Amino acid sequence: xxxxxxxxxxxxxxxxxxxxxxxxxxxxxxxxxxxxxxxxxxxxxxxxxxxxxxxxxxxxxxxxxxxxxxxxxxxxxxxxxxxxxxxxxxxxxxxxxxxxxxxxxxxxxxxx
Amino acid sequence: xxxxxxxxxxxxxxxxxxxxxxxxxxxxxxxxxxxxxxxxxxxxxxxxxxxxxxxxxxxxxxxxxxxxxxxxxxxxxxxxxxxxxxxxxxxxxxxxxxxxxxxxxxxxxxxx
DNA sequence: GTGTCATTTCGAGTTTTCTCGAAAGGTCAT
DNA sequence: ATGACCTTTCGAGAAAACTCGAAATGACAC
Numbered sequence: 001x002x003x004x005x006x007x008x009x010x011x012x013x014x015x016x017x018x019x020x021x022x023x024x025x026x027x028x029x030x031x032x033x034x035x036x037x038x039x040x041x042x043x044x045x046x047x048x049x050x051x052x053x054x055x056x057x058x059x060x061x062x063x064x065x066x067x068x069x070x071x072x073x074x075x076x077x078x079x080x081x082x083x084x085x086x087x088x089x090x091x092x093x094x095x096x097x098x099x100x101x102x103x104x105x106x107x108x109x110x111x112x
Numbered sequence: 113x114x115x116x117x118x119x120x121x122x123x124x125x126x127x128x129x130x131x132x133x134x135x136x137x138x139x140x141x142x143x144x145x146x147x148x149x150x151x152x153x154x155x156x157x158x159x160x161x162x163x164x165x166x167x168x169x170x171x172x173x174x175x176x177x178x179x180x181x182x183x184x185x186x187x188x189x190x191x192x193x194x195x196x197x198x199x200x201x202x203x204x205x206x207x208x209x210x211x212x213x214x215x216x217x218x219x220x221x222x223x224x
Numbered sequence: 225g226t227g228t229c230a231t232t233t234c235g236a237g238t239t240t241t242c243t244c245g246a247a248a249g250g251t252c253a254t
Numbered sequence: 255a256t257g258a259c260c261t262t263t264c265g266a267g268a269a270a271a272c273t274c275g276a277a278a279t280g281a282c283a284c
Contacts, residue, residue, distance in 0.1 A: 007128055013199070014123035015242085019115060022199075029205030035261060047244055050262050069251045069260050077204070084196050087125070087134075092141040092189070127272085147231060159274055162232050181230050181281050 001086040005060075009083050012059035017042055018052045025062055025075040032065070032074035077104065113198040117172075121195050124171035129154055130164045137174055137187040144177070144186035189216065 013019050020042055024033060033041075039049040053073060056062045060079045065072050081104075125131050132154055136145060145153075151161040165185060168174045172191045177184050193216075 003128060003131060007126055007131055010122050010131065011126035014119055014126040016115060016119055019119055019122065023201065026200065027202045027205060031205065045244055046261065071261065080199065087192065087196070088138065089135065090139045157274055158231065183231065
Protein backbone atom coordinates (compact mmCIF):
# COMPACT_ATOMS: atom_id res chain seq x y z
CA UNK A 1 0.00 0.00 0.00
CA UNK A 2 1.35 3.41 -0.97
CA UNK A 3 1.57 6.15 1.66
CA UNK A 4 -0.74 8.43 -0.25
CA UNK A 5 -3.37 5.72 -0.53
CA UNK A 6 -3.22 5.18 3.21
CA UNK A 7 -3.44 8.91 3.88
CA UNK A 8 -6.56 9.17 1.74
CA UNK A 9 -8.15 6.19 3.46
CA UNK A 10 -7.34 7.57 6.90
CA UNK A 11 -8.53 11.03 5.93
CA UNK A 12 -11.80 9.51 4.81
CA UNK A 13 -12.25 7.88 8.18
CA UNK A 14 -11.18 10.96 10.11
CA UNK A 15 -14.60 12.52 10.30
CA UNK A 16 -17.46 11.91 12.66
CA UNK A 17 -20.04 11.14 9.99
CA UNK A 18 -17.79 9.14 7.73
CA UNK A 19 -16.46 7.02 10.56
CA UNK A 20 -20.02 6.29 11.65
CA UNK A 21 -20.93 5.40 8.08
CA UNK A 22 -17.99 3.10 7.64
CA UNK A 23 -18.57 1.31 10.92
CA UNK A 24 -22.22 0.86 10.09
CA UNK A 25 -21.24 -0.72 6.79
CA UNK A 26 -18.55 -2.88 8.37
CA UNK A 27 -21.16 -4.20 10.76
CA UNK A 28 -23.78 -4.60 8.06
CA UNK A 29 -21.59 -7.05 6.14
CA UNK A 30 -22.20 -8.03 2.53
CA UNK A 31 -25.88 -7.10 2.71
CA UNK A 32 -24.99 -3.40 2.88
CA UNK A 33 -27.22 -0.38 3.51
CA UNK A 34 -28.98 2.02 1.13
CA UNK A 35 -28.02 5.68 0.89
CA UNK A 36 -31.42 6.67 2.20
CA UNK A 37 -31.20 4.44 5.24
CA UNK A 38 -27.76 5.82 6.00
CA UNK A 39 -28.99 9.40 5.79
CA UNK A 40 -31.80 8.53 8.17
CA UNK A 41 -29.52 6.65 10.57
CA UNK A 42 -27.20 9.64 10.85
CA UNK A 43 -29.79 12.42 10.62
CA UNK A 44 -27.80 14.18 7.95
CA UNK A 45 -29.11 15.93 4.81
CA UNK A 46 -28.88 13.83 1.66
CA UNK A 47 -26.45 16.18 -0.02
CA UNK A 48 -24.05 16.04 2.91
CA UNK A 49 -24.34 12.28 3.12
CA UNK A 50 -23.63 11.91 -0.54
CA UNK A 51 -20.53 14.06 -0.14
CA UNK A 52 -19.22 11.76 2.58
CA UNK A 53 -20.10 8.55 0.78
CA UNK A 54 -18.26 9.83 -2.28
CA UNK A 55 -15.29 10.60 -0.06
CA UNK A 56 -15.19 7.07 1.32
CA UNK A 57 -15.75 5.63 -2.13
CA UNK A 58 -12.88 7.61 -3.64
CA UNK A 59 -10.63 6.24 -0.91
CA UNK A 60 -11.71 2.70 -1.85
CA UNK A 61 -13.13 1.97 1.58
CA UNK A 62 -16.66 1.32 0.41
CA UNK A 63 -18.40 -0.08 -2.65
CA UNK A 64 -21.64 0.65 -4.39
CA UNK A 65 -24.27 -1.42 -6.16
CA UNK A 66 -27.70 -0.60 -7.50
CA UNK A 67 -30.79 -2.38 -6.25
CA UNK A 68 -34.00 -1.04 -7.78
CA UNK A 69 -33.88 2.70 -7.36
CA UNK A 70 -31.70 2.49 -4.30
CA UNK A 71 -27.95 2.52 -4.13
CA UNK A 72 -26.60 0.00 -1.66
CA UNK A 73 -23.26 0.64 -0.02
CA UNK A 74 -20.96 -2.00 1.44
CA UNK A 75 -17.60 -1.89 3.20
CA UNK A 76 -14.52 -2.96 1.28
CA UNK A 77 -12.90 -5.34 3.74
CA UNK A 78 -9.83 -5.93 1.60
CA UNK A 79 -8.85 -2.27 1.70
CA UNK A 80 -9.56 -2.06 5.41
CA UNK A 81 -7.28 -5.03 6.06
CA UNK A 82 -4.54 -3.56 3.90
CA UNK A 83 -4.75 -0.29 5.76
CA UNK A 84 -4.47 -1.94 9.15
CA UNK A 85 -1.60 -4.06 7.90
CA UNK A 86 0.16 -0.98 6.61
CA UNK A 87 -0.13 0.77 9.97
CA UNK A 88 1.32 -2.18 11.86
CA UNK A 89 4.00 -3.08 9.33
CA UNK A 90 7.24 -4.26 10.88
CA UNK A 91 5.80 -3.53 14.25
CA UNK A 92 7.97 -3.31 17.35
CA UNK A 93 11.40 -3.59 15.77
CA UNK A 94 10.95 -7.29 15.16
CA UNK A 95 9.62 -8.19 18.60
CA UNK A 96 7.05 -10.97 18.54
CA UNK A 97 3.77 -9.13 18.68
CA UNK A 98 0.94 -11.06 17.07
CA UNK A 99 -0.23 -8.81 14.26
CA UNK A 100 -2.50 -10.77 12.00
CA UNK A 101 -5.66 -8.72 11.70
CA UNK A 102 -7.94 -9.65 8.84
CA UNK A 103 -11.61 -9.67 8.15
CA UNK A 104 -12.69 -11.97 5.36
CA UNK A 105 -16.43 -12.39 4.95
CA UNK A 106 -17.49 -15.97 4.25
CA UNK A 107 -18.95 -14.89 0.91
CA UNK A 108 -16.90 -14.23 -2.21
CA UNK A 109 -14.33 -11.48 -2.37
CA UNK A 110 -13.26 -10.09 -5.73
CA UNK A 111 -9.50 -10.41 -5.46
CA UNK A 112 -8.29 -11.22 -2.02
CA UNK B 113 -13.33 3.86 22.48
CA UNK B 114 -15.46 6.93 21.86
CA UNK B 115 -16.17 8.04 18.29
CA UNK B 116 -14.53 11.39 18.84
CA UNK B 117 -11.37 9.77 20.17
CA UNK B 118 -11.19 7.58 17.09
CA UNK B 119 -11.79 10.55 14.80
CA UNK B 120 -8.93 12.44 16.42
CA UNK B 121 -6.61 9.46 16.13
CA UNK B 122 -7.51 8.90 12.50
CA UNK B 123 -7.23 12.58 11.73
CA UNK B 124 -3.77 12.54 13.23
CA UNK B 125 -2.75 9.71 10.94
CA UNK B 126 -4.39 11.26 7.90
CA UNK B 127 -1.40 13.28 6.85
CA UNK B 128 1.66 12.33 4.87
CA UNK B 129 4.20 13.45 7.46
CA UNK B 130 2.33 12.26 10.50
CA UNK B 131 1.67 8.84 9.00
CA UNK B 132 5.36 8.54 8.16
CA UNK B 133 6.24 9.60 11.70
CA UNK B 134 3.89 7.14 13.29
CA UNK B 135 5.03 4.24 11.16
CA UNK B 136 8.64 5.07 11.91
CA UNK B 137 7.86 4.98 15.61
CA UNK B 138 5.83 1.79 15.31
CA UNK B 139 8.80 0.17 13.67
CA UNK B 140 11.28 1.63 16.10
CA UNK B 141 9.60 -0.10 19.04
CA UNK B 142 10.19 0.83 22.66
CA UNK B 143 13.56 2.40 21.88
CA UNK B 144 11.88 5.31 20.12
CA UNK B 145 13.40 8.13 18.08
CA UNK B 146 14.41 11.67 19.03
CA UNK B 147 12.64 14.71 17.62
CA UNK B 148 15.79 15.78 15.84
CA UNK B 149 16.27 12.41 14.15
CA UNK B 150 12.66 12.46 13.03
CA UNK B 151 13.03 15.93 11.51
CA UNK B 152 16.09 14.74 9.65
CA UNK B 153 14.46 11.52 8.49
CA UNK B 154 11.54 13.43 7.01
CA UNK B 155 13.42 16.51 5.79
CA UNK B 156 10.91 18.79 7.47
CA UNK B 157 11.61 22.03 9.41
CA UNK B 158 11.67 21.60 13.15
CA UNK B 159 8.68 23.82 13.73
CA UNK B 160 6.55 21.82 11.30
CA UNK B 161 7.69 18.57 12.79
CA UNK B 162 6.88 19.73 16.28
CA UNK B 163 3.41 20.69 15.11
CA UNK B 164 2.83 17.18 13.79
CA UNK B 165 4.30 15.43 16.81
CA UNK B 166 2.04 17.50 19.05
CA UNK B 167 -0.90 16.47 16.89
CA UNK B 168 -0.09 12.78 17.26
CA UNK B 169 0.56 13.24 20.96
CA UNK B 170 -2.77 14.97 21.55
CA UNK B 171 -4.47 12.04 19.87
CA UNK B 172 -2.68 9.67 22.24
CA UNK B 173 -0.94 7.80 19.45
CA UNK B 174 2.57 8.57 20.61
CA UNK B 175 4.38 9.16 23.86
CA UNK B 176 7.26 11.31 24.93
CA UNK B 177 10.17 10.91 27.30
CA UNK B 178 13.22 13.00 27.96
CA UNK B 179 16.72 11.65 27.51
CA UNK B 180 19.39 14.27 28.13
CA UNK B 181 18.43 17.28 26.06
CA UNK B 182 16.60 15.17 23.51
CA UNK B 183 12.96 14.23 23.55
CA UNK B 184 12.40 10.64 22.53
CA UNK B 185 9.10 9.70 20.96
CA UNK B 186 7.56 6.24 20.96
CA UNK B 187 4.39 4.77 19.52
CA UNK B 188 1.51 4.01 21.88
CA UNK B 189 0.62 0.46 20.85
CA UNK B 190 -2.36 0.22 23.18
CA UNK B 191 -4.13 3.13 21.49
CA UNK B 192 -3.27 1.77 18.06
CA UNK B 193 -4.77 -1.59 18.96
CA UNK B 194 -7.90 0.04 20.36
CA UNK B 195 -8.33 2.07 17.22
CA UNK B 196 -8.04 -0.96 14.95
CA UNK B 197 -10.41 -2.89 17.18
CA UNK B 198 -12.90 -0.03 17.03
CA UNK B 199 -12.83 0.01 13.25
CA UNK B 200 -13.44 -3.72 12.98
CA UNK B 201 -15.99 -3.95 15.79
CA UNK B 202 -18.79 -6.42 15.13
CA UNK B 203 -17.38 -6.97 11.71
CA UNK B 204 -19.37 -8.68 8.97
CA UNK B 205 -22.71 -9.00 10.72
CA UNK B 206 -21.45 -11.80 12.92
CA UNK B 207 -19.78 -13.84 10.18
CA UNK B 208 -16.65 -15.63 11.32
CA UNK B 209 -13.89 -13.34 10.17
CA UNK B 210 -10.74 -13.62 12.26
CA UNK B 211 -10.28 -10.16 13.72
CA UNK B 212 -7.74 -10.32 16.47
CA UNK B 213 -5.18 -7.68 15.68
CA UNK B 214 -2.92 -6.67 18.51
CA UNK B 215 0.60 -5.55 18.97
CA UNK B 216 2.04 -6.01 22.42
CA UNK B 217 5.72 -5.31 22.79
CA UNK B 218 7.52 -7.81 24.96
CA UNK B 219 8.49 -5.04 27.38
CA UNK B 220 6.21 -3.53 29.97
CA UNK B 221 3.03 -1.74 29.02
CA UNK B 222 1.46 0.76 31.37
CA UNK B 223 -2.10 -0.52 31.45
CA UNK B 224 -2.84 -3.08 28.81
C1' DG C 225 25.27 32.62 35.30
C1' DT C 226 26.69 32.38 30.36
C1' DG C 227 26.68 30.01 26.10
C1' DT C 228 25.05 26.33 23.39
C1' DC C 229 22.15 22.91 21.83
C1' DA C 230 17.43 20.52 21.21
C1' DT C 231 12.86 21.44 20.86
C1' DT C 232 8.47 23.93 21.21
C1' DT C 233 5.25 27.96 20.86
C1' DC C 234 3.58 32.01 18.38
C1' DG C 235 1.65 34.32 14.43
C1' DA C 236 0.05 35.24 9.90
C1' DG C 237 -0.73 33.80 5.33
C1' DT C 238 -2.20 30.09 2.27
C1' DT C 239 -4.80 26.11 1.25
C1' DT C 240 -8.14 22.68 2.08
C1' DT C 241 -12.34 20.81 4.00
C1' DC C 242 -17.28 20.97 5.55
C1' DT C 243 -22.13 22.11 4.99
C1' DC C 244 -26.52 22.21 2.82
C1' DG C 245 -30.15 24.17 -0.37
C1' DA C 246 -31.27 24.09 -5.10
C1' DA C 247 -31.02 21.87 -9.40
C1' DA C 248 -30.05 17.82 -12.22
C1' DG C 249 -29.58 12.66 -13.10
C1' DG C 250 -31.31 8.14 -13.17
C1' DT C 251 -34.97 4.47 -12.21
C1' DC C 252 -39.39 2.60 -12.03
C1' DA C 253 -44.67 2.32 -12.52
C1' DT C 254 -48.55 3.61 -15.10
C1' DA D 255 -43.74 10.05 -21.61
C1' DT D 256 -45.46 11.75 -17.25
C1' DG D 257 -44.96 11.67 -12.37
C1' DA D 258 -42.93 10.04 -8.13
C1' DC D 259 -38.98 8.62 -5.96
C1' DC D 260 -33.93 8.03 -4.63
C1' DT D 261 -29.60 9.89 -5.06
C1' DT D 262 -25.92 12.84 -6.75
C1' DT D 263 -23.72 17.23 -8.45
C1' DC D 264 -23.18 22.22 -8.19
C1' DG D 265 -21.99 26.43 -5.85
C1' DA D 266 -20.68 29.56 -2.41
C1' DG D 267 -20.02 30.77 2.27
C1' DA D 268 -17.99 29.29 6.85
C1' DA D 269 -14.65 26.72 9.37
C1' DA D 270 -10.47 24.18 10.07
C1' DA D 271 -5.82 22.62 8.84
C1' DC D 272 -0.90 23.31 7.04
C1' DT D 273 3.53 25.73 6.69
C1' DC D 274 7.57 27.83 8.43
C1' DG D 275 10.43 31.77 10.21
C1' DA D 276 11.21 34.09 14.43
C1' DA D 277 11.11 34.15 19.27
C1' DA D 278 10.81 31.57 23.60
C1' DT D 279 11.58 27.53 26.66
C1' DG D 280 14.20 23.97 28.89
C1' DA D 281 18.57 21.20 29.69
C1' DC D 282 23.32 20.66 30.03
C1' DA D 283 28.50 21.96 30.44
C1' DC D 284 31.82 25.10 31.93
